[in-house]
Amino acid sequence: MRPNRHITNGILFLAVLFAFTFLTPMLSSQNPLDIQLKQNFQNPSVEHPFGTDELGRDVFTRVLYGFSTTIRVSILALCASFVIGITLGSIAGFFYGSLIDMTFNWHVSLIFCLPFLLLMASIMSILTPNIVNAYIVLACVMWVGPARIARAEVIRTRMLEHVLASRAMGNPEWRILFRDIMPATLESSFIFALSYFPEIIGLEAGLSFLGLGVQPPDPGLGKMIFDGLNYIYSAWWLAFCPAMVLFVIILLTNLFIGYRGKRAYGF
Amino acid sequence: MRFIHTFIYYLSLQIGIMLFTFVLFHIIPTDPARIILGPYADETQVESARKELGLDKPLLVQFADYLYGVSRFDFGKSYTDNRPVYQEVCAKFKLSLFLVFLSLLFVLLYCFVVIAGDRRINSLLKLLNFFFVSMPTFFSGTIIAVLVFLYYPFTAFSGELESMYDYLYMVPPAFVLALYPMAILARILSQQIESISESPYIKYVRVNGLSEWQIRFRHILKNAMIPFLAAFSNQLPMLFTGAFIVEIIFSIPAIGSLLVTSILQKDFPMLQGIVIVNGVFFILINFVFEILYPLIDPRINSANASK
Numbered sequence: 001m002r003p004n005r006h007i008t009n010g011i012l013f014l015a016v017l018f019a020f021t022f023l024t025p026m027l028s029s030q031n032p033l034d035i036q037l038k039q040n041f042q043n044p045s046v047e048h049p050f051g052t053d054e055l056g057r058d059v060f061t062r063v064l065y066g067f068s069t070t071i072r073v074s075i076l077a078l079c080a081s082f083v084i085g086i087t088l089g090s091i092a093g094f095f096y097g098s099l100i101d102m103t104f105n106w107h108v109s110l111i112f113c114l115p116f117l118l119l120m121a122s123i124m125s126i127l128t129p130n131i132v133n134a135y136i137v138l139a140c141v142m143w144v145g146p147a148r149i150a151r152a153e154v155i156r157t158r159m160l161e162h163v164l165a166s167r168a169m170g171n172p173e174w175r176i177l178f179r180d181i182m183p184a185t186l187e188s189s190f191i192f193a194l195s196y197f198p199e200i201i202g203l204e205a206g207l208s209f210l211g212l213g214v215q216p217p218d219p220g221l222g223k224m225i226f227d228g229l230n231y232i233y234s235a236w237w238l239a240f241c242p243a244m245v246l247f248v249i250i251l252l253t254n255l256f257i258g259y260r261g262k263r264a265y266g267f
Numbered sequence: 268m269r270f271i272h273t274f275i276y277y278l279s280l281q282i283g284i285m286l287f288t289f290v291l292f293h294i295i296p297t298d299p300a301r302i303i304l305g306p307y308a309d310e311t312q313v314e315s316a317r318k319e320l321g322l323d324k325p326l327l328v329q330f331a332d333y334l335y336g337v338s339r340f341d342f343g344k345s346y347t348d349n350r351p352v353y354q355e356v357c358a359k360f361k362l363s364l365f366l367v368f369l370s371l372l373f374v375l376l377y378c379f380v381v382i383a384g385d386r387r388i389n390s391l392l393k394l395l396n397f398f399f400v401s402m403p404t405f406f407s408g409t410i411i412a413v414l415v416f417l418y419y420p421f422t423a424f425s426g427e428l429e430s431m432y433d434y435l436y437m438v439p440p441a442f443v444l445a446l447y448p449m450a451i452l453a454r455i456l457s458q459q460i461e462s463i464s465e466s467p468y469i470k471y472v473r474v475n476g477l478s479e480w481q482i483r484f485r486h487i488l489k490n491a492m493i494p495f496l497a498a499f500s501n502q503l504p505m506l507f508t509g510a511f512i513v514e515i516i517f518s519i520p521a522i523g524s525l526l527v528t529s530i531l532q533k534d535f536p537m538l539q540g541i542v543i544v545n546g547v548f549f550i551l552i553n554f555v556f557e558i559l560y561p562l563i564d565p566r567i568n569s570a571n572a573s574k
Binding site: 198232236239 | 279280283284287288291292294295397398400401402403404405406408409410412413416501504505507508511512515516526527529530531533535538541542545546549550553
């Protein structure tokens with residue numbers, strides 16, 4: 001199979017980003033939790049590139065740590081939701097029109113009926129809010145996108161000749177599904193899953209913004225923005241810097257993967 | 268026949284939402300009676316509070332009670348201050364709805380520019396779209412919040428939509444909210460217009476001497492409408508997700524702020540009310556869209572009938 005440019009680009013980009021999260025904490029020599037009350041609300045300077053917050057902690061260091069948490073969680077959630085989505089989606093597509101397919105469709109429409117953030121927030125509210133639970137909830141909700149695409153692709157593929165040939169050779173049904181049908185659907189559902197990456201980052205930040213992601217004192221980008229809003233008119237850098245980092249990540253992601261791949265496949 | 272089928276399907280989704288919230292907020296590890304009374308109440312008090320809330324009944328009876336209550340728009344009372352949930356959520360939801368409605372006006376305006384604009388404007392808009400798509404609400408929100416504070420004259424908000432000032436206050440947040448959906452929708456629209464402009468029937472219409480205006484708004488738009496509306500109905504929940512965040516950034520006391528406080532206070536009836544009201548709203552919207560599609564494009568119905 002000839003490697004697809006969008007897929008190799010995407011995987012490379014995610015791998016570099018993931019590796020980068022292990023380097024970022026080294027970029028700053030300071031401790032993100034180090035409180036120095038004498039140095040609170042300092043303007044951005046050479047010593048503190050993004051200034052300091054209300055407790056005198058270095059915002060730059062905190063943003064770096066928050067960035068690596070966000071990226072790690074988002075990439076893991078992307079992989080998990082892709083695996084869950086493609087498995088469930090192909091099973092539903094394989095049994096097209098049966099009760100399994102109908103149940104699948106019903107659940108997917110149910111999840112799409114609510115704003116994702118509200119759905120996640122309501123599930124998170126009964127769990128202990130921490131980053132592991134946030135990751136689980138993200139993976140449990142975001143699978144619907146790739147699953148829909150995988151289902152549509154399987155429905156399209158399952159009537160093709162090579163599937164019929166495989167069936168004529170007497171292969172068991174599960175083998176037909178996993179060996180003959182699924183590989184053909186991987187490409188477009190992976191592209192679609194990649195194009196969801198900015199949204200996953202946004203939702204992770206949104207959960208953290210609502211106080212359901214990383215718990216204080218550990219830094220999370222969304223939480224930092226939420227706290228910074230209290231001081232937005234006096235210390236603009238508190239909310240602006242983490243928000244800008246989010247913007248840059250999403251811009252880069254769209255530049256390298258989401259936007260072009262999505263356009264090439266017409267999603 | 269198709270109408271009834273669609274209706275039953277959406278009704279079942281409705282019941283699904285009810286079931287989801289019921290299960291979600293009745294398997295909570297904490298005792299609601301404890302949340303209301305606080306950690307220092309003694310056992311007998313907690314026991315009587317449980318009886319009052321109906322928590323001592325079997326789960327099925329509780330679910331029946333709950334469905335009965337919901338059908339009469341009675342979602343119970345808030346744990347923290349005994350407000351009736353339905354009224355509270357509806358009042359806040361109206362505010363969110365107005366914000367979303369206002370941002371939809373921005374979206375429509377932008378789409379109008381896309382349809383009417385010539386090639387040069389559209390290539391500029393494509394670049395803009397790329398930035399708007401990449402801009403998280405947090406980023407545009409914080410920038411515009413600061414700009415509003417510095418330069419915008421209407422910064423007083425009473426908390427409800429009463430005077431002209433309150434309406435004017437909502438304009439910048441609505442603009443922030445509109446950025447993402449308008450970029451997505453404009454992209455889809457311009458793709459559609461590009462591909463439809465190539466088709467023979469448009470060439471025919473053009474040869475017949477219709478004005479460019481008539482061609483775009485009468486002939487191209489009709490065929491571009493279905494993908495646009497499908498994307499639009501997909502964007503709507505996303506718009507509300509953005510609205511929660513924008514409301515918090517601009518401190519508008521609507522659903523977003525209510526969500527945050529009720530999560531912090533573990534106010535489960537309120538959360539349940541928020542989820543149900545949102546769910547009902549979106550299911551209704553989806554239902555309306557599903558009915559609208561064949562009316563706009565009759566080919567959809569005939570395609571279904573022949574299947």
